Amino acid sequence: MREALDGKPDEPIRVGVLGARGRMGAEVCRAVDGTDDLDLVAAVDEGDELSAVADAGARVVVDFTTPDAVMDNLRWCVDQGIHAVVGTTGFTGQRLDQVRDWLSDRPGVGVVIAPNFGIGAVLMMQFAARAARFFESVEIIEQHHPRKLDAPSGTATYTARAIARARAEAGLGPAPDATKDEVPGARGAEIDGVRVHAVRAAGLVAHQEVLFGTTGETLTIRHDSYDRVSFMPGVLLAVRSVVRRPGLTVGLDALLDDG
Amino acid sequence: MREALDGKPDEPIRVGVLGARGRMGAEVCRAVDGTDDLDLVAAVDEGDELSAVADAGARVVVDFTTPDAVMDNLRWCVDQGIHAVVGTTGFTGQRLDQVRDWLSDRPGVGVVIAPNFGIGAVLMMQFAARAARFFESVEIIEQHHPRKLDAPSGTATYTARAIARARAEAGLGPAPDATKDEVPGARGAEIDGVRVHAVRAAGLVAHQEVLFGTTGETLTIRHDSYDRVSFMPGVLLAVRSVVRRPGLTVGLDALLDDG
Amino acid sequence: MREALDGKPDEPIRVGVLGARGRMGAEVCRAVDGTDDLDLVAAVDEGDELSAVADAGARVVVDFTTPDAVMDNLRWCVDQGIHAVVGTTGFTGQRLDQVRDWLSDRPGVGVVIAPNFGIGAVLMMQFAARAARFFESVEIIEQHHPRKLDAPSGTATYTARAIARARAEAGLGPAPDATKDEVPGARGAEIDGVRVHAVRAAGLVAHQEVLFGTTGETLTIRHDSYDRVSFMPGVLLAVRSVVRRPGLTVGLDALLDDG
């Protein structure tokens, strides 16, 4: 394990990107390049040697590869004492346990694994969970481009579950609804008791609205995402945070409180 | 038939209200009172004599009574040569034919019957029908208080049908939608092929959004109604128009072009 | 001081209302009446004796009176060992210090003074302050009925200041803005460096939108208030909380975390 990896406080953090030729990886390279406090020192993809990352002195690796490749990459990073920020999907509870196990032997190394690097989306979910217990009614309206295969979106389902948990903890029963005469589907899908409506239209990208209501007032939290570059501020935040966060961190939520 | 009913151009129009103690009728009385160009000369309700209206020299009657009473009222108005604006519900095709028949004997008398006096709602429906053929995608999201019994609302259903007609005339097929994995209801109800989502929450009153989308852009038409006073501008418009519109007019649409 | 005021955990809380014939006070009476866990035991207004409240065994007083009357009322409540929830305006720092001073002699008594009992509005401001440091851009758009005298609204000004503080703490500079050619006023008012736009239109009630933006995404927090009944859930929350909150609490924020 190389002590040098911890760097000096005001030196740029040296960053290597795995999956650098993929769509997300390429954006990460551009985003790192555009900062003053991070240095892109290695950009590797399939066929390249991982050792290039260590040779370049990377202190943090960002991994946007594939579920097949990511575990080997992570094992190697932890062994090398290189912190890792991971956006690759496919992390089961078993995989997370495996990463924790590896990290237990390397107490100084940090790994951040996040299913969604959109800071706006993460804040929306946090705010929704927090507001939930103050409003008798809540519904979710998500809006996406018409090429999307699932309805509702994963983010909407995740939000609905977080809201349902908060309502249950607060002892709230079902939201009021006198509907007697419904054309099938009009009232949306029910996810843990929360109604979710999925709109699909050309021209849309990825949008979600959480509508809370109580006597005489409503509170709406809306997130609009137009581009995969919207994930870059979250990736950069994770790169800056992971060097101060030994062990495994799952999700951006905790990092948002780091400042 | 009294010639005097036609009045002079710059004299206030004398107005009588039937159902004057009901919620809508009372609002109409207040609204007429609040204008400079209309005079409230009679306010009658169940138990009062209709003749009071004629005695007061009313030139226009506004009827917000009940389906049981309205046909007798209308018959009497037409006989008296008094123009009528009707917001009472329950008008079947047969009833409309009956009114046309009565009016054929009184060529100078006008009757306006409208299911919705909200100018904003009527414009929303007109704009939606007009925009329909330029966008490959369209969905309707209506939002109401949770005491509402039907989902979707009558206005949403009516709007969906108008859009479906316009799409058919333009030769548009179904809107694109790749959904394969749907939690039942997520994609809303289908009204003549148009997806409609009904949101119910405490704090809401009556709202509707029509979302059109095509490559790279969306157009949204939204109507928010907070109060039954929102129908009053439409009622006043009808009162001012009916004196220049002999025969039967159904719906506010035509009046909106009178200016 | 009457020990009995602390009651038993599952007995209804006995509530007295001061200013009970005013618009807000009357709503509070109705709201308390509509609950299972609160009992309206006294409703007094100008000309009535305060002692009626004590005679009725009120454990909590709600005060929506006037700046002239409120300090005497509060002094009396604290002396009697009755908790107080205060929506009356006009509390300067000096007045708050006076209340704290009175309370120091009565360690078991709680007083909650809040400038805004709208839970949705309070959450909006909390969320806005929390989101502020994650977005390079932020603007506020408030929308009110056209009879409003001030622009922007007090809530918008308060929100802008809270956002400005959070941005300063996070070391954020001014939001990006390349505007060179501006029709005067187009870019809104500047409150501590945050742009605020005030829309005035018939049909509106009281609405506010806080729009945050960063690369490729926006987050919007919107509050719509339709009616003064929207303040009642906040008043009821304060009544239930004050019995467990000795000392002075200013603003609803702290109560929102009580659960």
Next chain:
Amino acid sequence: MREALDGKPDEPIRVGVLGARGRMGAEVCRAVDGTDDLDLVAAVDEGDELSAVADAGARVVVDFTTPDAVMDNLRWCVDQGIHAVVGTTGFTGQRLDQVRDWLSDRPGVGVVIAPNFGIGAVLMMQFAARAARFFESVEIIEQHHPRKLDAPSGTATYTARAIARARAEAGLGPAPDATKDEVPGARGAEIDGVRVHAVRAAGLVAHQEVLFGTTGETLTIRHDSYDRVSFMPGVLLAVRSVVRRPGLTVGLDALLDDG
């Protein structure tokens, strides 16, 4: 003049693009290629010969070049009997007169010149002008990326003027506004008496909302544009329409009624 240019009804329309390597021109090439009823037969740019367009048998030319080049191009198209759709800017009244003059000698040739090919934006402006006379209040809120130099946007200014004309024709006075205490700029810019607010934030692209209000209701027309591809449906509509529209047509409005 080549008679063959008029083609047969069910043959694809042969299209040439001038300025084909510019950003808009390249999009037009892609858009034409993506249709069944249009054939891209020539794509020329600076340095290429215009004659390539005629040689390829183009029946319609689309011009997204520069104010310097466009008049020569148009002159040549009209001479050749080739219809033209023009998105190039810089058309003064004098230039339009010149084009009309050329066309008077070629009665079968059509030219469409439009400052904005976004169908959604054009419909928004049409609907706004139509709704204007039914609402006592109206304000415009436009929202753009922070690199924009002018505030408000040209589209907002154009919309405000159209609304002001419609209000004047309907005899409407100023919108109600009791504001007495205004932080400078809070109430926006005044364009012909219509208040316009310009929001600038990272993450935004190009958005505009027109808010109409009257007693108890509001009507909102909103346009969101995410991408220059949003202009393509308007360009394709113009290509299909121009072959049936001899003479000069300015703006998309008229074409929207062609079907």
